[in-house]
Amino acid sequence: MVIELAHRAKRLPPPPHVVFESLTEPRRTGARPWLFLEPDEVDPRVLIADAPERVVWSSLWPSRPDDEIRFSVLPHENETRLVFTHLSPLPIPDEPELRRLRRRINVLLWADLRESYDA
DSSP states (O other): OEEEEEEEEEEESSOHHHHHHHHHOTTOTTOOOOOOOOTTOOOOOEEEEETTTEEEEEOSOTTSTTOEEEEEEEEETTEEEEEEEEEEESSOOOHHHHHHHHHHHHHIIIIIIHHHHHO
16 A cells, blocks of 8 residues: 655746756756755655656655655646655654655755756
8 A cells, every 4th residue: 555645736937848857867967956865865766757747756765665756747837836746655654754754855846956946
């Protein structure tokens, strides 16, 4: 059984193809850095990349190897509406850990990634 640990949508300023590229190749040559990992995190693998609207990452956390982060990259006027869903098999992490995981994804997307577009 897979459960949803987090789900959120917000707008980002660039068009969908730019956000898609940021998610699928965050460390490409010439890209503005944004995927700043904590010591207990690893670069996610791209499991699915259906341009320009869907990306699925493997887990950022070796301690949670079966987690996935799914992204919908949707056009919204001249911007992008990015939706993420963090999915995990049982067991559910305890509440402090769940808050930490949610916060990390939020910081990566809505702070670090967003700021990379403003640089």
